[in-house]
Amino acid sequence: MAAKIRVLTVVTNHADLGNTGKKTGWYLPEVAHPYDVFVKAGFEVDFVSPQGGQAPMDPGSAEAFKDDPVCQAFLKSGAEKLKTTMTPSQVDISKYKVIFYAGGHGPMFDLPNNMEIANLCTKAYEAGAIVSAVCHGTVGLVPVKLSNGDSIVKGQTVTSFTNAEEEFMKLTEAMPFLLETKLRELGANFVGAANFQVNVQTSGRIVTGQNPPSASPMAEKIVSLVKAA
Known part of the structure; x- marks a missing residue:
């Protein structure tokens, strides 16, 4: 029997939404929906965060998706794993065919400068893994450099939560930088x-989704790429 395909999901430990006084973290449907797609495809899903241990959920996402059956099912089962995420040093990256960065505003604060996870991503990608992200999770690609020194997104077609969406949410000023702008600066x-x-x-083995509604279609694309490989 073939070994299970393993997905390493990267989540944030950051709970404060800039200087707004509000709470943030990982965004429920951007973890729950991909998780549902991956598990139904027979994949094994593990979680890592910059500090390991408890990874906080954006409380607003729990409220906004209280009637979403996939999110509610995840909160009853898979969400336990978010209390005991691995630290980067605990990850054997050679086990993973997919690395997936989940969204939420939290990642904007603790992933852009996290070289431990960035280095895991470089190793995974250069070993043939699929690298993926949804919404603000794409910020996880910002510090990732390939062995030749280039940004992983240089020359790649990618998306993320857009500047227009950030402005719509009235959170432009709360962000340390605008993700769309940063990705363009890196040559994406x-x-x-x-x-x-x-x-x-989809750009080779890099798959990105723009926002919460893109989470399931992004995961479905990953499954199709894995199965076609």
């Missing part, structure tokens, strides 16, 4: 859709 070919429309971009 950034493709954004209208606010909160489904948008998944």
Whole structure:
């Protein structure tokens, strides 16, 4: 029997939404929906965060998706894993065929400068793994450099939560930087859709989704790429 495909999901430990006084963390449907797609495909899903241990959920996402059956099922089962995430040093990256960065505003604060997870991503990608992200999770690609020194997103077609979506949420000032702008500065070919429309971009083995509605389609694309390999 073939070994299970393993997915390493990267989540944030950061709970404070800039200087707003509000709480953030990982965004429920951007973890729950991909998790559901991966598990139904027979994949094994593990979680890592910069500090390990408890990874906080954005409380607003729990409220916004209280009627979403996939999110509610995840809170009853899979969410336990978010209390005991691995530290980067505990990860044997050679086991993973997919590395996936989940969204939420939290990652904007603790992933852009986290070289431990960035180095795991470089190793995974250069060993043939799929690298993926949804929404603000794409910020996890910001510090990732390949062995030749280039940004992993240089020349790649990617997406993320857009500047227009950030402005719509009135959180532009709360962010340490604008993710779309940063990805463009790193040489990415950034493709954004209208606010909160489904948008998944595939560029070789890099798969990115723009926002919460893009989470399931992004995961479905990953499954199709894994199965085609």
